[in-house]
Amino acid sequence: MQNQAFIGRQPIVDLQQKIVAYELLFRHSADASVAMISSDLEAGSNVLVNTFSNMDANWLLGDKLAFINIAAPMLQSDFLELLPAKRVVLELIETMESTPELLARIQSLRRLGFRFALDDFDHRPINTDLLPLADYIKVDIRELGLDKTAALVRSLKNCDAKLIAEKVETRTEFKFCKELGFQYFQGYYFAHPETLTAKIINPAHATVLSLLNKVRNNEDVKDIENGFKADVALSFKLLRYINSVGFGLSCEIQSIRHALAILGYQQLYRWLTLLLATAGNDSTPPALMKTAITRGRLTELLGQDYLEKSDRDNLFIVGIFSMLDAMLEMPMEDILEKLYLPEAICDALLTRQGIYGPFLELTIACEDADPGKIEAIAASMAMDPEKVNKAHLESLAWVEQLGIG
Numbered sequence: 522m523q524n525q526a527f528i529g530r531q532p533i534v535d536l537q538q539k540i541v542a543y544e545l546l547f548r549h550s551a552d553a554s555v556a557m558i559s560s561d562l563e564a565g566s567n568v569l570v571n572t573f574s575n576m577d578a579n580w581l582l583g584d585k586l587a588f589i590n591i592a593a594p595m596l597q598s599d600f601l602e603l604l605p606a607k608r609v610v611l612e613l614i615e616t617m618e619s620t621p622e623l624l625a626r627i628q629s630l631r632r633l634g635f636r637f638a639l640d641d642f643d644h645r646p647i648n649t650d651l652l653p654l655a656d657y658i659k660v661d662i663r664e665l666g667l668d669k670t671a672a673l674v675r676s677l678k679n680c681d682a683k684l685i686a687e688k689v690e691t692r693t694e695f696k697f698c699k700e701l702g703f704q705y706f707q708g709y710y711f712a713h714p715e716t717l718t719a720k721i722i723n724p725a726h727a728t729v730l731s732l733l734n735k736v737r738n739n740e741d742v743k744d745i746e747n748g749f750k751a752d753v754a755l756s757f758k759l760l761r762y763i764n765s766v767g768f769g770l771s772c773e774i775q776s777i778r779h780a781l782a783i784l785g786y787q788q789l790y791r792w793l794t795l796l797l798a799t800a801g802n803d804s805t806p807p808a809l810m811k812t813a814i815t816r817g818r819l820t821e822l823l824g825q826d827y828l829e830k831s832d833r834d835n836l837f838i839v840g841i842f843s844m845l846d847a848m849l850e851m852p853m854e855d856i857l858e859k860l861y862l863p864e865a866i867c868d869a870l871l872t873r874q875g876i877y878g879p880f881l882e883l884t885i886a887c888e889d890a891d892p893g894k895i896e897a898i899a900a901s902m903a904m905d906p907e908k909v910n911k912a913h914l915e916s917l918a919w920v921e922q923l924g925i926g
Contacts, residue, residue: 533588533685533707536699542586542610544707588612588638588657596626606634610657615641619650627654638685643673655682657705663688667697674701726849729797736790737862742781745789791834794841811920812888813848816840819916820877820884823909827902832876838862839869839877840884887913 533542588610595601596611611630617623627637631654638657643665652658658677662670674684686698689708698706732748781789794817820840821833828836842862846853857867868875873882879902886894887909899909 531707532711533586533705534711535705538706538711540585541705542588544588544590544612546590586610586636590614590640593617593623596623596630601630601635602633604635606630610636610638612638612640612659613651615639615643615645617651624650624654627651639682641687643669644676652680652682655680657685658682659685659687659707660703661687662694662698663690667694670698671701674703678702726797729793733790733793733797736786736793739786742778745781746778787831787834791837794838797841797845810848813841813844815916815920816843816881816884816888818919819887819913820880822912822916823883823904824877824880825912826908827880828876835863835866836877836880839866839881842866842870843881843885883909 530543530545532540533544535541587608589612591601591611592614596613596617601611613627631637636656637651637654638659639651639655640659641661641664642658643660658680660670660673665673670686677684683705684703685705685707686694686701686703687707689695689698689706689710691710694708695706695710728748732745735745735748784792817837817840821837824833824836842856845851845856849856853870857870862870865875865877869877869881872878879898883895883898883902883904886898895909896906899906
């Protein structure tokens with residue numbers, strides 16, 4: 522389970538029951554309904570790392586705010602500065618004591634743009650001092666009961682913070698809390714927490730995905746260069762691949778900038794797909810990498826007499842990316858949400874349709890050594906079987922030259 526990331530996500534709704542935020546909860550397994558937490562710091566760290574590293578925050582949150590439970594040790598950690606302050610509400614747990622150090626830290630985080638919520642607030646002396654710093658106050662109506670909840674809300678009428686009713690489980694409770702003056706609501710009446718899972722993509726994979734998007738969007742060469750410089754192993758791999766016999770370059774390339782100038786964006790994108798297949802060798806079996814790269818090369822070779830140069834580059838991408846779901850252990854639909862690819866590539870990857878689909882199907886038939894299927898697909902494309910065999914052998918030889926696995 523150590524390479525899985527689990528996040529429990531429960532909506533927070535407004536008076537019209539529109540979702541405005543999610544509380545993110547740490548989960549130890551995909552079917553967990555409660556958290557097994559050895560420490561508050563571990564739980565907070567897990568939610569932070571899983572949400573903003575291993576899962577795509579836009580996929581997880583859309584345009585909503587993220588409420589994350591924070592204990593005192595977590596509040597002091599450097600982790601928090603990595604979060605997108607405008608998207609995050611730090612939820613201070615009810616046992617947190619308002620020391621001078623804590624108050625100073627909250628003030629400095631507020632200056633960075635973070636907002637704060639007081640969780641399970643009930644006017645205990647240890648956290649009443651935090652009231653002036655709160656943007657939201659969460660009240661557990663199940664714990665307090667409706668009478669005490671009403672008294673608490675009355676006592677907060679001069680407070681600027683917005684009130685969130687927690688553990689709202691019935692229509693009657695929702696109506697009661699609305700009439701009391703709560704602006705936001707959370708609880709089983711609206712939705713049980715759902716657990717979302719993502720295969721953890723190690724840093725190299727995450728960096729390559731980011732670079733692929735930068736190149737596809739024609740971002741400034743300096744930004745792309747900096748992306749490589751942030752990952753030494755990735756830079757080394759790129760230069761090693763470019764200087765390998767498979768690329769047929771006459772001069773040795775010694776810098777990322779030089780590599781970018783020689784390759785151009787289209788070619789760089791193609792090699793990044795190679796790197797994505799080989800990033801994080803500890804998590805992707807060499808056989809899988811080799812198969813993916815062979816697919817890329819074979820799909821490209823099969824199309825060389827049929828399609829323009831730019832389309833052939835796309836065939837290479839289609840071939841390699843057709844195995845990303847196996848490599849990352851994620852559904853292809855989820856991967857394509859993270860990669861902004863042309864529609865024709867997506868069609869081939871998802872349904873084997875469109876201009877590139879038949880070439881990928883033929884490649885997979887070759888891989889499966891299915892002579893009947895190879896013959897049928899080749900015939901439908903008016904492709905000579907000898908040409909298919911030649912391309913297959915060429916692709917296998919090319920990948921061997923790269924020295925993978």
